[in-house]
Amino acid sequence: MLNGGGGGQKKRNTKIEPYRHRVETDPKFFDKSWRKLHDAIREIYNHNASGLSFEELYRTAYNMVLNKFAPQLYEKLTENMKGHLEEMRTCIEAAQGGLFLEELQRKWNDHNKALTMIRDILMYMDRTYIPTNKKTPVFEHGLELWRDTIVRSPMIQGRLFDTLLELIHRERTGDVINRGLMRTTTKMLMDLGLSVYQDDFERPFLEVSASFYSGESQQFIECCTCGEYLKQAERRLHEESERVSQYLDAKTNEKITAVVVKEMLANHMQRLILMENSGLVNMLVEDRYEDLTRMYTLFNHVPDGLATIRSVMVSHIKDTGKSLVTDPERLKDPVDFVQRLLNMKDKYDNIINVSFSNDKSFLNALNSSFENFINLNNRSPEFISLFVDDKLRKGVKEANEEDLETVLDKVMMLFRYLQEKDLFEKYYKQHLAKRLLSGKAASDDSERSMLVKLKTECGYQFTSKLEGMFTDLKTSQDTTQGFYASTSSELPADAPTMSVQILTTGSWPTQTCNTCNLPPEIVSVSEKFRSYYLGTHNGRRLTWQTNMGTADIKVTFGNGSKHELNVSTYQMCVLMLFNSADVLTYREIEQSTAIPAADLKRCLQSLALVKGKQVLRKEPMSRDIADDDSFCVNDKFTSKLFKVKIGTVVAQKETDPEKLETRQRVEEDRKPQIEAAIVRIMKSRRVLDHNSIMTEVTKQLQPRFMPNPVVIKKRIESLIERDFLERDKTDRKMYRYLA
Amino acid sequence: MIIQCDLTVVRDPELCKTKGGFEIQVPPSDLAEQFGKLLLEEEETDVVFSVGGETFPAHKVVLAARSPVFKAQLYGNMKEAKARRVAVEDMQPGVFRALLKFIYIYTDALPVIGDDNICDDDYDEIIRHLLVAAACR
Numbered sequence: 001m002l003n004g005g006g007g008g009q010k011k012r013n014t015k016i017e018p019y020r021h022r023v024e025t026d027p028k029f030f031d032k033s034w035r036k037l038h039d040a041i042r043e044i045y046n047h048n049a050s051g052l053s054f055e056e057l058y059r060t061a062y063n064m065v066l067n068k069f070a071p072q073l074y075e076k077l078t079e080n081m082k083g084h085l086e087e088m089r090t091c092i093e094a095a096q097g098g099l100f101l102e103e104l105q106r107k108w109n110d111h112n113k114a115l116t117m118i119r120d121i122l123m124y125m126d127r128t129y130i131p132t133n134k135k136t137p138v139f140e141h142g143l144e145l146w147r148d149t150i151v152r153s154p155m156i157q158g159r160l161f162d163t164l165l166e167l168i169h170r171e172r173t174g175d176v177i178n179r180g181l182m183r184t185t186t187k188m189l190m191d192l193g194l195s196v197y198q199d200d201f202e203r204p205f206l207e208v209s210a211s212f213y214s215g216e217s218q219q220f221i222e223c224c225t226c227g228e229y230l231k232q233a234e235r236r237l238h239e240e241s242e243r244v245s246q247y248l249d250a251k252t253n254e255k256i257t258a259v260v261v262k263e264m265l266a267n268h269m270q271r272l273i274l275m276e277n278s279g280l281v282n283m284l285v286e287d288r289y290e291d292l293t294r295m296y297t298l299f300n301h302v303p304d305g306l307a308t309i310r311s312v313m314v315s316h317i318k319d320t321g322k323s324l325v326t327d328p329e330r331l332k333d334p335v336d337f338v339q340r341l342l343n344m345k346d347k348y349d350n351i352i353n354v355s356f357s358n359d360k361s362f363l364n365a366l367n368s369s370f371e372n373f374i375n376l377n378n379r380s381p382e383f384i385s386l387f388v389d390d391k392l393r394k395g396v397k398e399a400n401e402e403d404l405e406t407v408l409d410k411v412m413m414l415f416r417y418l419q420e421k422d423l424f425e426k427y428y429k430q431h432l433a434k435r436l437l438s439g440k441a442a443s444d445d446s447e448r449s450m451l452v453k454l455k456t457e458c459g460y461q462f463t464s465k466l467e468g469m470f471t472d473l474k475t476s477q478d479t480t481q482g483f484y485a486s487t488s489s490e491l492p493a494d495a496p497t498m499s500v501q502i503l504t505t506g507s508w509p510t511q512t513c514n515t516c517n518l519p520p521e522i523v524s525v526s527e528k529f530r531s532y533y534l535g536t537h538n539g540r541r542l543t544w545q546t547n548m549g550t551a552d553i554k555v556t557f558g559n560g561s562k563h564e565l566n567v568s569t570y571q572m573c574v575l576m577l578f579n580s581a582d583v584l585t586y587r588e589i590e591q592s593t594a595i596p597a598a599d600l601k602r603c604l605q606s607l608a609l610v611k612g613k614q615v616l617r618k619e620p621m622s623r624d625i626a627d628d629d630s631f632c633v634n635d636k637f638t639s640k641l642f643k644v645k646i647g648t649v650v651a652q653k654e655t656d657p658e659k660l661e662t663r664q665r666v667e668e669d670r671k672p673q674i675e676a677a678i679v680r681i682m683k684s685r686r687v688l689d690h691n692s693i694m695t696e697v698t699k700q701l702q703p704r705f706m707p708n709p710v711v712i713k714k715r716i717e718s719l720i721e722r723d724f725l726e727r728d729k730t731d732r733k734m735y736r737y738l739a
Numbered sequence: 740m741i742i743q744c745d746l747t748v749v750r751d752p753e754l755c756k757t758k759g760g761f762e763i764q765v766p767p768s769d770l771a772e773q774f775g776k777l778l779l780e781e782e783e784t785d786v787v788f789s790v791g792g793e794t795f796p797a798h799k800v801v802l803a804a805r806s807p808v809f810k811a812q813l814y815g816n817m818k819e820a821k822a823r824r825v826a827v828e829d830m831q832p833g834v835f836r837a838l839l840k841f842i843y844i845y846t847d848a849l850p851v852i853g854d855d856n857i858c859d860d861d862y863d864e865i866i867r868h869l870l871v872a873a874a875c876r
Binding site for chain 2: 117
């Protein structure tokens with residue numbers, strides 16, 4: 001009910017009824033109306049729309065729809081547009097050569113403009129009749145007609161794609177083409193529907209591209225180095241991405257990239273990576289970071305690409321490392337040996353960091369490679385310890401503290417790879433002992449810093465004995481001071497000054513106990529020290545280790561020259577004999593000093609045969625020492641220096657017998673550790689089968705060394721004999737914990 | 740033996756609470772009234788419709804915004820796009836006036852047209868055309 005605005009107005013009783021328009025009775029209404037529209041459409045296609053009246057045309061179409069002529073109108077429209085498109089097709093087909101795409105583009109623009117206007121005129125039909133009857137809207141219908149009449153016509157379809165692909169081919173071979181025209185043409189295909197672009201252009205484009213790159217890759221791989229080839233492949237990938245951004249659909253990028261990757265990289269992966277003289281191995285050897293970066297980046301696209309690179313790198317590192325650690329020449333210089341390992345590690349760390357994006361899988365591969373080859377040489381633990389020994393002796397003399405710290409950190413990386421860390425510990429203990437006892441440790445801070453690193457890596461137990469060594473030295477200082485404080489009044493004024501290092505058994509490397517005859521002057525002081533020490537430490541036992549230690553001796557030679565000699569304890573024992581004898585035979589010296597023959601001969605060689613250090617003279621002057629050879633003081637000895645150091649004790653690479661002895665001692669030390677592990681496991685499990693024990697013992701001891709299964713088996717038998725374990729009565733592979 | 744106790748008392752912070760809840764009163768929209776005035780006062784018009792002997796000044800941009808048909812007509816490629824005077828046939832002046840009011844002022848309701856001297860027959864036709872026009876929105 002609607003009301004009038006003013007009072008007093010008559011109220012209207014309006015009822016809304018279904019729409020009833022005046023029905024057109026003219027039998028020629030449709031024909032007249034369609035003629036009007038038909039003529040207008042022709043003018044539109046002939047670029048003469050500016051003279052038309054939109055109001056008139058819209059009203060005409062509107063009235064046709066209202067009078068139920070929409071189906072006929074739609075059909076007539078279809079026929080009419082098809083006719084115009086066929087005319088356009090004739091013009092396009094007649095275009096010569098390079099003008100083909102331009103003509104196609106021009107006609108496409110015309111069609112779009114016409115379609116827009118036609119759609120506007122028929123807007124009422126688009127809104128009413130077409131949705132109701134599920135027809136295609138006018139604009140989309142026009143596009144479909146263009147697709148079917150022109151793009152997919154027999155004479156145009158093939159020519160269109162040949163032309164497009166030809167232009168792309170020319171661009172790939174260096175020509176400059178009309179990219180704008182390419183852009184509008186591919187956009188037309190996309191406007192016609194994504195499936196048109198994909199089916200009618202993209203698929204043949206990808207096929208032709210695959211063929212192109214297959215051919216090019218064959219050609220290049222025959223004449224290029226790997227680096228050059230990859231650079232070309234990279235360039236092609238960039239070009240294709242550029243092309244997509246310029247005039248193809250964005251979704252094509254992934255597909256064309258896959259084609260280039262497959263044809264230029266995946267299909268030749270093995271050949272490229274393994275290429276002689278220029279492949280991955282050569283790149284690694286020559287530190288070609290740029291090429292390596294490119295290879296990593298490109299093969300990232302290839303399935304298994306990085307896995308293959310990693311595999312080849314691992315093989316190369318293992319081969320290089322193996323030849324390094326097994327080269328007899330390299331084994332002569334442990335310090336150089338380890339330095340080469342460090343350099344090699346630096347090299348590959350650098351490559352992975354710079355070229356392989358710090359890829360974790362490559363870092364892991366590098367680590368497992370090093371672990372693999374370092375342990376091929378069972379002397380690696382000794383050599384690493386000798387390297388550390390060399391650095392800690394030189395200390396800040398050669399490098400500043402920070403650099404030393406860096407080197408030690410890197411050495412720890414190598415240490416981490418060792419499978420026999422207990423063997424390293426054994427050697428490290430020996431070398432540390434020599435540094436500490438000979439005063440060759442350059443920096444206490446550096447020594448302790450190294451100890452902290454080892455403790456961090458392997459736990460307190462690993463370094464507890466090593467720390468005990470430092471404690472002993474500190475205690476020794478205090479004890480020596482206490483000794484002199486309490487006994488200074490009892491000693492003769494000219495008594496030699498003695499400094500004692502008290503070494504706790506077990507903390508220090510095992511040494512054979514060699515006593516020799518000390519000079520009387522020394523014995524008097526040492527016995528006083530013994531009395532003092534045992535008096536203040538009840539229940540202890542003191543044994544002199546005369547094979548260690550040094551002495552400073554003041555000497556006046558026959559020619560009147562005076563010098564202070566720094567010699568070993570053994571050398572001191574020998575030299576002191578000449579205070580009461582002018583000439584002594586080897587046999588006499590041996591009897592007087594009781595020094596073991598091997599040590600004594602080495603000692604005498606240092607005193608008599610080293611140029612510039614010959615404080616003794618030997619008859620005859622031969623290298624070998626026989627029982628009847630005689631020695632006397634060299635009265636003609638001269639030296640520019642007042643202090644002369646003779647026969648410094650330096651850590652040496654072990655001889656084979658020594659090496660064997662060390663290894664045997666390590667093997668012996670492992671037995672109780674294996675037994676302890678077995679007992680710990682069985683105590684917690686109570687009952688366990690043979691294989692599980694083997695597995696768990698290995699797992700538990702692995703951080704220190706890789707236990708030998710045969711040894712584990714023997715230790716199990718031993719524990720059974722000693723009633724720690726017993727075999728299960730029904731299953732002989734099962735063990736039970738006793739006690 | 741001496742025992743020392745340290746006591747720390749923690750209290751809630753004594754901060755003044757900020758009064759919130761401000762609401763800005765926005766006056767009701769008078770957009771329709773203003774557009775109505777725009778039509779009524781015939782300011783800044785850029786097109787004139789000629790309907791049954793009467794003229795109706797109007798604004799292209801308003802008509803285009805409100806009706807795709809007018810947009811196609813006034814901003815398309817045919818002669819009306821360049822013309823200042825557009826002839827409308829087959830329509831009563833009163834009907835066209837009502838159509839314009841509908842376009843400028845109303846969004847949902849049918850217009851109240853009390854002060855026009857429109858006979859009942861014309862009124863019925865107005866309703867029908869307005870429904871059609873609404874369907875084209």
